[in-house]
Amino acid sequence: MRSLSKKQRISALAATAALVVAGVTAGTATAGPSEKESTAKAGAQPAAMSAVQKTQLIKKADSAEAKAADAKALGLGSKEKLQVSDVIKNQDGSTHVRYERTYDGMPVLGGDLVVHKSKSGKQTGVTKNTKADIKVSTEGVSAAEKxxxxxxxxxxxxxxxxxxxxxxxxxxxxxxxxxxxxxxxxxxxxxxxxxxxxxxxxxxxxxxxxDGTGASQYSGEVKLTTDGSDGNFTLTDKSRGSSKTTNLENSESGDGKEFTDKDNKWGTGKPEDAQTAAVDAHYGGMQTWDFYKEVFKREGIAGDGKGAPSRVHYGDNYVNAFWDDSCFCMTYGDGEGNKAPLTSLDVAAHEMSHGVTSTTAKLEYAGESGGLNEATSDIFAAAVEFHAPENKEDVGDFLVGEEIDINGDGTPLRYMDKPSKDGNSLDEWSDKAGDVDVHYSSGIANHWFFLMSMGSGKSEKNGVKYDSPTSDGSTVKGIGITKAQQIWFKALTENMTSNTDYKAAREATVKASNDLFGKDSTETKTVEAAWTAVAVK
Incomplete structure (x- = not known):
């Protein structure tokens, strides 16, 4: 890959791909999305649970008796053990228990699986990352060869x-x-x-x-949830798992210094004020938390009721932002000349959504699964923008990084209606997709999501115009972002595993749509049409 300038030195957020199949959906390319054709089945959607209830559910699933029963039903060998990493419960009482696996005490990378159960606890199916039997020998391998x-x-x-x-x-x-x-x-x-x-x-x-570059506060005047009292307020949000935004003061390690303020009025909207970047980061964390809680009943990024810290002012002239599982935190640089914090709403939502992926499907950050990982963050970044309170400064759209102006000419970093417009991203799948940088192969799923939401051809939403082609010239009529995001979240949390590729993603989303809307529903037909349109068959 060619060397990048400071302004380019970032991992691209994602791209979009074209998808459509003839004869599956009706209407013109400009018809726009339809939200009224059917409603998702209530029982198939996530159940609301408190952090305590979630913990109890995981504890029950992680009991020796429950794990032994599942291992026996799955036909696992005597050396194989299951470790519960998450449990999803739906409104109809069904559960989806996500397991990691060990073999003779060793972690099995790619051994993760999801056991699907009815309300009564009966196994109704299983989604495995690998179908291969786990049988390895340690003979002939010594510590000296480490x-x-x-x-x-x-x-x-x-x-x-x-x-x-x-x-x-x-x-x-x-x-x-x-x-x-x-x-x-x-x-x-x-x-x-x-x-x-x-x-x-x-x-x-x-x-x-x-990646991205920013110049100022991106969302105008916003409301912030803080902690403290007159003369001593901090950017701590106890209502959202005690999420906290801190100041690294240009260092590259540590938890950062607590921001304090006397009158609870933060920042000036200008990057020269250290609080401004913190305002955007704190706001982004709030909106991302609210999105997952209100839309998917997920309390916190990991679903455990705990907040994910945000650290601003990382390093010196650092033109980037990143998510780190080890601290389960978000970190933002200040951009070129330390004057352009990378703290726009979609960047925050994108990065924090990596935390959702890491605690559910755990999509490996390489190959096709890496592209799906990046696309998941782009998809939910767009969803968070649309879900956030009306904001004239940063309207909901299907553009990625449009506020941070990383190209210096007002164009977004990536386009979900036609990913290849950024010059690198893939519009459709090919057998070489797994060899492409994950930030560009993500375009395939991003494009699929746009077609699911808005359809092909010309369309407009919130004053933003799009023109989404398809690989085979077919027409897709969108079903709306609400349904599209429901399908992707259910597929991610219940049906995808660490090495899911694009073909398996198609299978996972079809299953999710069948559960939510019915096997012969317009929604499921659109899922299939959209994947076919981006050459995923």
Missing amino acids: PATPKAKGSKAPRKVVYASSGKPVLAWETVKGGTQKSGAPSQLHVITDAKTGKKLNQYQAIQEA
Whole structure:
């Protein structure tokens, strides 16, 4: 990949792809989305749960008895153990238990699965990341063959694992290489090597970046939930899991210093005021929290009622922002000349949505699953913008990073109606999609989502005009963003696993739509048509 200028040094947020199939949907390309044809079945939607109820549900699923029963029903071997990572409960009482797996005490990378159960607790199905039997031998592998631990800051010693993400499961070493990426962000590069041959099997970056440049406060005057009393207010939101926004003061580590204010009136709208970036970041965190809670009954990014911290003023002239699972936090740089904080609403929602993915499907940040990971963040970034209170400064749209003007000419970073307009993103799938940078291969799913929401051809929403082509010239009539986001969230949280590719994503969204709207519904037909239109069959 060519070297990037400071203004370009960012991981692109995502791209869009064209999708449409002839004869499946009616109407013209300019007809726009329809929200009235059918309503999602209440029972198939997430049930509202408090943090305590969620904890109790996970505890019950994680009991030795429950795990043993599921392991037996799945036909797992005696060396295989299940570890509950999450449980989704629907309004009809059905549950979806997400498991990680170990083999002889070793983590199985790619061994994750979801067990679907009825209200009575009976298994109704299972979604596996790998269908291969897990059988490996540790014979002939000694500690002396362990890869050397990188010396860079943040590196972690190799751990023995079973690699089952693709092909036949094998014994492997997983090494985490720390240090700093080319963009300036910290590095947590996971490298997987065959324990017997030393061959590299896979690698992925755990620090997930977003790029952009900003010039000022992006959302105009906003309401903030803070804590404290006259003379001593802080940017702490106790109503949203004690989410907190802190000041790194240009350092690259630590929790940051607490922002304080005497009159509870924050920032000036100008980047020279250190509080301004904090206002945007805090507001973005609030709106992202509210979106997941109000739309999907998810209390907090991880669904555990706990807030996700935001840190602003990272590094010096840092033109980026990133999500970090290790601190479960969002971090923002100040952009070129420390005058353009990367704190717009869609950047915040994009990055925080990485936290949702990391606690549900855990889509690996490489290959096609990496593209789906990035697309998920772009999809929900758009959804958060549309869900947020009416904001003339930053209206809901299907553009990515339009406020931060990273190109310097007023154009957005990415386009969901036609991803390739950014010069890099994919409009449709090909067998080389897995070899493309995840920020560009994400365009396939972004385009699918746009077609699902708005349809193909010319359309307009909130004063923003679009023109979305399809790969085969067919016409797709959108079903509206509300239904489209319901389908994607259900597919992500219930049917996708760590190495889901585009073909499997199609299967996951079809299943989600069947559950929500019915097998022969207009919504499911549109899901299939849209995927076909972006060449995912």
